[in-house]
Amino acid sequence: MAIRKTPIWTWIIPGEPRAEDEAEWFERGGKWLVYGGLSEMEALAERIEGYVEAGEVVSAKYWNASETSAMCIYSLDRDRRQTLSIIRRMGFEPTAWEYDYGRCRNWRRPSFLLSALYKLRILLRTFGPIGALRFIFSAL
Numbered sequence: 001m002a003i004r005k006t007p008i009w010t011w012i013i014p015g016e017p018r019a020e021d022e023a024e025w026f027e028r029g030g031k032w033l034v035y036g037g038l039s040e041m042e043a044l045a046e047r048i049e050g051y052v053e054a055g056e057v058v059s060a061k062y063w064n065a066s067e068t069s070a071m072c073i074y075s076l077d078r079d080r081r082q083t084l085s086i087i088r089r090m091g092f093e094p095t096a097w098e099y100d101y102g103r104c105r106n107w108r109r110p111s112f113l114l115s116a117l118y119k120l121r122i123l124l125r126t127f128g129p130i131g132a133l134r135f136i137f138s139a140l
Helices: 022-028 038-054 077-089 103-107 111-139
Strands: 002-005 009-013 029-037 059-063 068-076 096-099
Touching (some): 038 059, 038 068, 068 111
Antiparallel strands (some): 009 059, 059 068
16 A cells, blocks of 8 residues: 645545556546545544555545545445445445546436535635635646
């Protein structure tokens, strides 16, 4: 298991690269979104490391740029119920499931709007209104 930090994200990834089918990930890869405080996400990260190393969870990352945080916990959609069960056993309740590349699929899910509002809230608290707009436009 490896930890990779950037100024915004902390990634929890397998120590040894896994042979993921890129086409399958593009079609079926996604993530559970968990929102909370930074200390909660750091605690969740410590607990999820073993699941990543064991291959039960593909990987995870959490927002480390502010006290308001979020974690993305990745899996294929066929494994998402198992991943949800793991997250719940650790005492967390995800807000939404999102596909990584299937944006049109995400828009049809009722939880997508709630998730988008949480993300906007985190950006506003981290960067303020002007900085949040800069961040959003730089990502487009």
